Amino acid sequence: MAAIKGKRADLSHMALRLYVILAFGFLFLPIAVIIIFSFQPGRYPNLPLNEFTLKWYGEMIYDRVLLECMKNSVVVGVSVSFISTALGFLAAYALRSYKLRVENLFLGFMSGPLTVPSLLLGLALLIFLNTFLSISNSLFSVILSHTVICAPFAMFIVRARLRSIDKTLEEAAWDLGAGTWQTIREVILPLSAPGLIAALLLTFTLSFDEFIIAWFVSGFQATLPVKIWSMMRGGIKPTINAAGTVIFTLSISFLVLSEYFLRKKSG
Amino acid sequence: MARIRNFPPLRFFVGFLPITVWEVLFFLFPVILIFMVSFLYVKELRLVYEWTFRNYAKIFSMLPYWEAYLRSFRLSLTAVLFSAAIGYPLAYTIAFEISRRYQRLLIVAMIVPFWTNYLIRAYSWQIILANSGLLNQFLQALHVIETPIRILYTHNATEVGFIYFYMVLMTLLLYSSMESINRDLLEAAADLGAKKFRTFIEIIFPLTYPGLIAGSVFVFILSFGDFVGPSILGGGKNPVFSQLIVDEIQGTVNLSMASALAVIMVVTIVAILILLLRRVETATLRKGGKPWRQ
Amino acid sequence: MPGSSPKGDPGILKGRYSMEDISVEFRNVTKKFGEIVAVDGLSLCVRSGRFLTLLGPSGCGKTTTLRMVGGFEIPSSGDIFLMGEEVTYESIAKRETHMVFQNYALFPHKTVAQNIGFGLKMQGLKKSQIEGRVREMLNLINLPDIYDRMPHQLSGGQQQRVALARALILKPPVLLLDEPLGALDAKIRKQLQLELKQLQKDLGITFLYVTHDQEEAMIMSDIIGIMNSGRLEQLGTPQQIYETPKTEFVAGFVGECNFFEGKVLGSSDGLIEIQDSSGRILKVERHSFDVSSLAGRRATLAVRPEDIEIGETAALCVNRLEGKIREKLYTGVVVRLVVEIEDNRIIVDLRRGISSLPSDRIQIGWNPDVGSVIPKD
Numbered sequence: 027m028a029a030i031k032g033k034r035a036d037l038s039h040m041a042l043r044l045y046v047i048l049a050f051g052f053l054f055l056p057i058a059v060i061i062i063f064s065f066q067p068g069r070y071p072n073l074p075l076n077e078f079t080l081k082w083y084g085e086m087i088y089d090r091v092l093l094e095c096m097k098n099s100v101v102v103g104v105s106v107s108f109i110s111t112a113l114g115f116l117a118a119y120a121l122r123s124y125k126l127r128v129e130n131l132f133l134g135f136m137s138g139p140l141t142v143p144s145l146l147l148g149l150a151l152l153i154f155l156n157t158f159l160s161i162s163n164s165l166f167s168v169i170l171s172h173t174v175i176c177a178p179f180a181m182f183i184v185r186a187r188l189r190s191i192d193k194t195l196e197e198a199a200w201d202l203g204a205g206t207w208q209t210i211r212e213v214i215l216p217l218s219a220p221g222l223i224a225a226l227l228l229t230f231t232l233s234f235d236e237f238i239i240a241w242f243v244s245g246f247q248a249t250l251p252v253k254i255w256s257m258m259r260g261g262i263k264p265t266i267n268a269a270g271t272v273i274f275t276l277s278i279s280f281l282v283l284s285e286y287f288l289r290k291k292s293g
Numbered sequence: 294m295a296r297i298r299n300f301p302p303l304r305f306f307v308g309f310l311p312i313t314v315w316e317v318l319f320f321l322f323p324v325i326l327i328f329m330v331s332f333l334y335v336k337e338l339r340l341v342y343e344w345t346f347r348n349y350a351k352i353f354s355m356l357p358y359w360e361a362y363l364r365s366f367r368l369s370l371t372a373v374l375f376s377a378a379i380g381y382p383l384a385y386t387i388a389f390e391i392s393r394r395y396q397r398l399l400i401v402a403m404i405v406p407f408w409t410n411y412l413i414r415a416y417s418w419q420i421i422l423a424n425s426g427l428l429n430q431f432l433q434a435l436h437v438i439e440t441p442i443r444i445l446y447t448h449n450a451t452e453v454g455f456i457y458f459y460m461v462l463m464t465l466l467l468y469s470s471m472e473s474i475n476r477d478l479l480e481a482a483a484d485l486g487a488k489k490f491r492t493f494i495e496i497i498f499p500l501t502y503p504g505l506i507a508g509s510v511f512v513f514i515l516s517f518g519d520f521v522g523p524s525i526l527g528g529g530k531n532p533v534f535s536q537l538i539v540d541e542i543q544g545t546v547n548l549s550m551a552s553a554l555a556v557i558m559v560v561t562i563v564a565i566l567i568l569l570l571r572r573v574e575t576a577t578l579r580k581g582g583k584p585w586r587q
Numbered sequence: 588m589p590g591s592s593p594k595g596d597p598g599i600l601k602g603r604y605s606m607e608d609i610s611v612e613f614r615n616v617t618k619k620f621g622e623i624v625a626v627d628g629l630s631l632c633v634r635s636g637r638f639l640t641l642l643g644p645s646g647c648g649k650t651t652t653l654r655m656v657g658g659f660e661i662p663s664s665g666d667i668f669l670m671g672e673e674v675t676y677e678s679i680a681k682r683e684t685h686m687v688f689q690n691y692a693l694f695p696h697k698t699v700a701q702n703i704g705f706g707l708k709m710q711g712l713k714k715s716q717i718e719g720r721v722r723e724m725l726n727l728i729n730l731p732d733i734y735d736r737m738p739h740q741l742s743g744g745q746q747q748r749v750a751l752a753r754a755l756i757l758k759p760p761v762l763l764l765d766e767p768l769g770a771l772d773a774k775i776r777k778q779l780q781l782e783l784k785q786l787q788k789d790l791g792i793t794f795l796y797v798t799h800d801q802e803e804a805m806i807m808s809d810i811i812g813i814m815n816s817g818r819l820e821q822l823g824t825p826q827q828i829y830e831t832p833k834t835e836f837v838a839g840f841v842g843e844c845n846f847f848e849g850k851v852l853g854s855s856d857g858l859i860e861i862q863d864s865s866g867r868i869l870k871v872e873r874h875s876f877d878v879s880s881l882a883g884r885r886a887t888l889a890v891r892p893e894d895i896e897i898g899e900t901a902a903l904c905v906n907r908l909e910g911k912i913r914e915k916l917y918t919g920v921v922v923r924l925v926v927e928i929e930d931n932r933i934i935v936d937l938r939r940g941i942s943s944l945p946s947d948r949i950q951i952g953w954n955p956d957v958g959s960v961i962p963k964d
Contacts (some may be wrong), residue, residue, distance in 0.1 A: 034391070038489060042386040046399075053406045053461070056417035059427065071420050113312040120308025131837035136312070137562055139320050141511075144520020145535055146555050150323035153548055157340065174319045177312050197659055200679040202706035202757065206304045212307045212705070213513045216696045235410040235569050236519060241543065243508075258525065262420070270413035271584050285401050 058272060062269035073249040082268040092269065095253035097235050102165055102249060102251045106172040107180075107230040111222055114180030115172070119214065121181075122188050147174065148239040155243060163245025171239045176229040183228065187221025187288070188214070224284035327559075331552035338546055348553035358537065362557070365534035368448060368523075369516040369587070370454035373509045376463040379456065380508065384467035384501075389479075400468065407461045415454060415525040422450050446528030454522040459515055459579065463508035470504025471497065510569045514562050534558060607776055608635040608759050610793040613657055616665030618651055618817075625651040627664070627817035633795065633810075635760070640796040642804040643814035643840070644674045649797045650765055652814070656795060657763050658682045668762060680709075684795075685754035686763040691746045693738040699725075699749050706757040716886060716931070724752040736936055744775045751783075754848045761793040768803065770894075801841045806828070813837045825879030829891075831959045836941060840887040845933050847888040851881045851960070858955050861888050865929060869906045870955045885963040892936035893921070893955035910947050915953070926951060 053202065063071045065078040117136075126132060139147065151171045156162045199209040215222070237251035239245060244252055250273070257263050373541065383468045387399050388406050404566070421427045422444040429441035444450045474497065482492045516522075520535040532540070534554070541551035611633040617625040633639050634788055641649035654660045655667060658679035667675045674682055680751070685706070693702050703724055703863040705715040725731045728748040738746055754762060764783075768776045781927065784807045787794045798804055804811050805825045813820045821833045833840035835846060849863035858870040860882070869888055905925060910928035917923075921936040926949060935951055 037586050039390055042382060042390055046386045046391075048404065049379065053403065054459070056414045056421065056457070057406055059421060060413060062419045071427055073434065078781075086563075105477060107558070108384065113315060113326060116308045117312040120305060124305055126309075132309075135316065135321075139316065141514065142324070143515065143535075143558070144325070145518050145520050145538060146324070146559060149538065149542060149548075149551055149555050150327050151319065152542070154323035154326050157548065158326065166534070170319055172437050174316065177379075181312065185393075192690070192692065193689050195688060195694060197679070198686070198753075199705070200710060201657060201659075201686045202753065202886040203680050203709035204705075207558065208709060213694060225301050233410060234409075237398070251412050253411065254326060254410075254416075258416055266413070266416055267613060270410065270416070273410050273413060278405055280400075281405060 043260050045248040058269045064271040073109040082264045086265050086268045090247050094246050095250045098247055099250040102168050103155045103230040103234040105169045106176050106233040107226045109173050110176035110180040111231045115184050117181045118185040118188050138176055144238045148242040153244040165247045167243040169242050171243055172233040176232055178230050180225040183225040187218050191217050211284050218288045220290040224287040227280040227284040231280045319334050319545050327552045330549050331556045333549045348550050349381045356531045361532050361534045361537050365517055369513045372516045373512045375456045377462040379460050379463035379466050383464045384471055388468055388471035399459055403461055415521055448527055449522045451527035455516045459512040462511050466505045467501055468506035470501040474500050506569050530545050610635040614666045616662045619663045624817050629819055635793055636791050637809045638794045639810045640804040640808040641812045642813055649785050649814045649819040653763050653797045655783040657684050657686045681760055684761045684763055685757055685759040687750050687754050687767045689765045691719055693752040695738055699736050702751045724756045728752045743771050763798045766798050813856050829876040835961055843892050843934050851886050851943040853882050871958045872955045887961045888958055888962055891960040892934040895935045895951050897951050897952050901950045901952030904954050923951045
């Protein structure tokens with residue numbers, strides 16, 4: 027009886043594991059497709075596979091407009107990540123140091139931008155910035171808008187990280203005469219550095235990949251996703267595969283890096 | 294020298310104020326603005342500052358708007374169902390059949406595609422699902438079909454897209470509520486003779502109810518508000534609600550119409566949130582009281 | 588008095604405060620956390636240069652009291668004075684006291700030298716000045732070679748000393764120590780207890796120490812304050828605490844104690860007479876209580892196990908009781924008998940080497956010069 031039971035358990039165990047493999051295959055399929063066909067010569071993706079080639083990458087590098095948009099995305103991404111992480115850090119530290127009576131309200135409010143669909147946020151910001159404040163659409167608007175989402179995000183990441191810093195370390199610093207800023211500089215920042223770096227990396231990718239808000243408010247200074255959208259409107263273009271592969275590599279490596287930093291222990 | 298005890302020092306404000314100001318200014322105000330603008334109207338591409346219901350009147354009176362709304366609703370509901378169906382076994386396996394060490398690895402691996410560019414992935418599905426795309430090529434090569442299956446630019450493609458893009462969210466939320474189940478409960482069940490499937494039905498499923506609700510809420514909200522997926526995969530013939538909003542922005546540039554539509558979307562989302570999140574509360578309370586059914 | 592340890596010249600820290608100052612004073616201090624009263628109406632004076640230990644079980648409020656001195660908690664009511672100045676609401680950084688934390692709280696990302704020199708850096712001293720004083724300090728704690736090490740590379744005992752050095756380098760008039768030896772092995776702990784005691788004597792500054800280990804408190808302190816549920820039960824020298832406890836809690840908390848409950852009859856020939864429930868009269872010498880105020884009141888007679896005799900010696904004592912031996916325990920230091928007398932379990936500690944013990948019934952006794960009276964309520 028026990029033997030049969032064991033076999034049945036093994037069978038279900040194997041079936042489930044197979045299921046997981048299939049599911050992951052499904053998840054990575056589109057990514058694999060993009061990467062593989064970025065190296066394929068044909069204009070349209072065809073099976074079976076042909077020889078590998080780099081010609082689409084070459085075309086991509088000579089596409090001035092595409093590179094310009096890539097630059098725009100980087101500028102926006104870097105700005106957004108630094109501003110968001112700074113705002114998020116300040117709030118996370120304040121949360122840790124003071125018992126806010128309306129803490130749940132505050133956290134709920136901060137979760138708002140992360141739960142509202144970006145379509146709505148994009149529209150809202152378009153109306154607010156462009157129509158009401160008469161700020162013409164540009165990268166500046168994009169930076170303002172992306173920070174709305176990224177700052178709370180950074181706050182949650184840093185907050186989790188700050189939790190692992192012992193309160194007595196701060197008390198010791200105060201006891202030895204350190205003021206608030208000195209304590210932050212000497213104790214909090216070094217110990218939360220991995221969390222801050224992770225926040226920078228993740229908010230960068232969040233901004234870098236964001237499309238719809240940028241589409242609404244970027245005006246003539248298109249970011250990379252906006253450019254890719256217009257390329258896609260024009261039909262199947264293999265350069266998209268090449269650009270996509272580059273973007274994928276960037277996002278994935280940032281994600282893995284940030285995971286590394288988040289795993290590091292703080293003393 | 295006694296200080297005023299309860300008034301927080303300057304640095305309290307330096308911490309909370311910047312982000313709060315930013316969010317109030319660039320999140321709260323704009324959202325409130327949408328509500329207000331929805332009651333204005335647009336003439337010759339300019340906003341007229343007169344209160345009016347005409348946008349809403351137009352929306353509620355014309356069939357295409359209802360059709361698009363119901364289409365979105367139906368697609369999102371289906372997405373929730375499918376991602377729950379796909380996510381449960383996935384979350385279950387990772388939570389209970391895989392050693393702790395690899396769990397985190399698998400979770401991160403699952404997040405990786407989730408974190409890459411949405412547009413590119415949607416484009417990839419375009420390549421795969423097109424009439425002359427990879428899927429049809431593959432099936433035809435195996436002689437499973439003779440003529441290509443039409444998936445792209447139908448709602449089925451949008452559905453596949455939704456499931457693909459949001460199943461990870463559902464799985465993660467299910468996983469986290471599964472992870473927090475006290476393992477002792479499972480051992481007790483096994484001890485009392487329950488086999489795997491029974492244990493799942495009697496114990497695990499009820500206890501993951503909060504995760505299921507949360508996952509459903511998020512999948513619904515995100516897919517309901519999704520524009521890119523339906524546009525790229527579903528085509529423009531029978532638009533979904535989000536496409537209508539974008540049409541008013543990029544097409545006719547009628548910001549007040551767009552706002553009215555957006556308000557309807559917000560109301561729908563908030564209604565879903567309130568309805569379902571209240572169920573999460575009662576579900577978690579019940580979790581504490583009755584671990585298994587009588 | 589010259590230090591007997593070869594650690595280096597402790598004179599670098601001596602001589603800032605005169606011996607007759609009150610260094611720490613609590614005036615009716617209460618601390619509440621929500622509904623919970625952690626410290627209840629505490630009034631206390633600590634003379635300068637003393638080693639004072641707050642002793643009590645977990646949750647008695649001793650750590651909270653210590654933290655209020657350092658500024659880590661603010662009293663709900665009452666005032667705190669340091670060297671005569673009111674500091675009740677003063678910020679942590681501004682107070683001149685410094686703390687040695689229970690978990691040492693060494694900055695894990697800084698070297699030993701950077702840890703010890705941290706306070707000086709905050710004062711704005713130059714690197715060259717800091718280095719000299721840090722090395723001096725390392726010599727004082729007898730660890731000159733760990734200048735560049737990181738905290739995680741040190742043993743528990745070493746970390747503890749670094750934490751100590753980090754606080755002492757700032758020459759505080761009062762040093763606060765929050766169960767600093769709690770995490771260490773018994774052997775190192777005993778060694779450090781003596782070292783800390785010697786250090787305090789050499790430096791001449793006030794040590795305010797918190798522990799739940801009564802043996803530690805007895806060994807190290809000049810004065811012990813026993814706390815229970817937020818209140819100070821008794822303040823006195825180790826000898827006073829041990830030999831003349833003022834409450835049953837104090838008697839029972841420090842060492843073992845036997846309690847005989849009864850009513851005070853009065854006094855005769857300088858001895859107080861207490862009658863217990865079975866009518867027996869026990870006699871004890873007057874210590875500090877005014878007998879007239881005790882007459883007729885209910886009281887407990889507390890007698891230490893080591894003060895009780897057995898056998899022939901017992902027969903010669905003024906107070907004699909008979910009972911059955913329930914248990915015989917060998918603790919290494921003493922032979923401990925648990926004797927049952929009418930529902931009361933009496934503990935008797937005898938020196939090792941007692942030749943023969945009766946197996947069943949036994950007579951125990953003690954003279955009026957041992958034991959103390961603790962009035963009820």
